[in-house]
Amino acid sequence: DAGVIQSPRHEVTEMGQEVTLRCKPISGHNSLFWYRQTMMRGLELLIYFNNNVPIDDSGMPEDRFSAKMPNASFSTLKIQPSEPRDSAVYFCASSSHPDSPLHFGNGTRLTVT
Amino acid sequence: AQRVTQPEKLLSVFKGAPVELKCNYSYSGSPELFWYVQYSRQRLQLLLRHISRESIKGFTADLNKGETSFHLKKPFAQEEDSAMYYCALRSDTGRRALTFGSGTRLQVQP
Numbered sequence: 331d332a333g334v335i336q337s338p339r340h341e342v343t344e345m346g347q348e349v350t351l352r353c354k355p356i357s358g359h360n361s362l363f364w365y366r367q368t369m370m371r372g373l374e375l376l377i378y379f380n381n382n383v384p385i386d387d388s389g390m391p392e393d394r395f396s397a398k399m400p401n402a403s404f405s406t407l408k409i410q411p412s413e414p415r416d417s418a419v420y421f422c423a424s425s426s427h428p429d430s431p432l433h434f435g436n437g438t439r440l441t442v443t
Numbered sequence: 444a445q446r447v448t449q450p451e452k453l454l455s456v457f458k459g460a461p462v463e464l465k466c467n468y469s470y471s472g473s474p475e476l477f478w479y480v481q482y483s484r485q486r487l488q489l490l491l492r493h494i495s496r497e498s499i500k501g502f503t504a505d506l507n508k509g510e511t512s513f514h515l516k517k518p519f520a521q522e523e524d525s526a527m528y529y530c531a532l533r534s535d536t537g538r539r540a541l542t543f544g545s546g547t548r549l550q551v552q553p
Contacts, residue, residue, distance in 0.1 A: 333486070363540055372449075372545030373487075373529060386540060421487065428539040432479075434487040 334435035336422050342441045348410040351438045354403055355424030363432065364397055364407050367419040376420075379405065380428055412442045445470040447532050449544035456520050457552050464515040464547050466504075466530030475533040476506055476513040477541065482526045490515075490528070500524070520551045 335354040343349055355362050363378040377387040379399045387397070394413070399405040409416055419439050423432040446469045456462055468474060478490040491499045493506040493513060504515045513530060527548050531541040 365543070370545075373543035375540050375542065378540045423487075429533070431477075431489040431492070432487075432541065436486055 334422055334424050334433055336420075336435035336438050338438060339436065340439045340441075342443065343412055344443055345413055346411045347442075348408065349412045349416075349440060349442075351407040351420050351422075351440070353405045353407070353422030353435060355405070355422070356433055357403065359424035359426050359433070360402070361425045361428045361430075362399060362405050363423040363425075364405070365421040365423065367421060367437070373421070376407070378428075385428075409440075412440075414442045416440060417442050445474070445532055445534055445542050447530050447542055447544035449528075449530055449547050451547045452545070453548045453550065455550040455552060458522055459519050462515075462517045462520045462524070462549065462551075464528050464530075464549065466513045466515065466544060468511050468513065468530075468532050470511075470532060470534060472535045474535065476504070477531040477533070478502070478504055478513075478515050479529045479531055479543070480526050481529070487529070520549075522551045522553060525549055525551045 337352045361380050364376040365373045367373050375389040377397045382399045397407045419437045421434050421437045423434045425432050448467045450465055476493040479487050480490040481487040502517045504513050506513050527546050529546045530544040533541050
């Protein structure tokens with residue numbers, strides 16, 4: 331298994347543009363998590379899904395952020411419009427159950443200029 | 444609300460010295476505590492969890508409910524221990540997703 335797959339690895343965009351980050355969880359994992367990593371705040375949970383249903387999106391910073399999980403093998407995190415303060419590394423993680431250890435992807439490094 | 448605090452952003456020690464990475468939490472129930480590690484150019488991965496009461500790569504961590512702490516310790520640091528370490532908490536009710544601390548970078552110098 332290739333593990334959790336995120337794309338793109340790096341994204342550089344201009345302020346105001348739409349950004350879409352993608353995640354493919356490990357096959358058979360029912361829970362999927364989006365985290366944001368910054369120097370100042372470390373790892374912050376944005377949203378998590380269980381069986382494709384959003385369970386907790388209280389960490390989504392603003393309405394500019396949205397996440398979907400249309401099926402068990404794919405999720406997207408969209409930012410529209412993007413702002414420089416959104417620059418961070420965005421991690422996707424999955425687990426076989428909400429209580430199981432997380433398996434992280436390699437992350438997407440987003441830079442908004 | 445649950446919160447995890449890692450007071451040190453950077454901890455630098457020499458090879459062979461003891462290491463203690465501090466983690467304190469605030470939560471009123473019975474949490475489950477974890478340490479995750481991210482080595483250079485690798486994915487963030489689970490190092491250990493308190494319910495397992497195990498030693499991984501020489502690291503141990505004991506949950507101290509009185510002090511609400513879960514410090515990570517190793518008696519003799521190795522250069523390959525250099526990495527970013529995150530303490531994390533899972534609540535026993537409600538929100539089941541992990542809450543992470545801000546992380547501590549451990550530098551082990553030769």
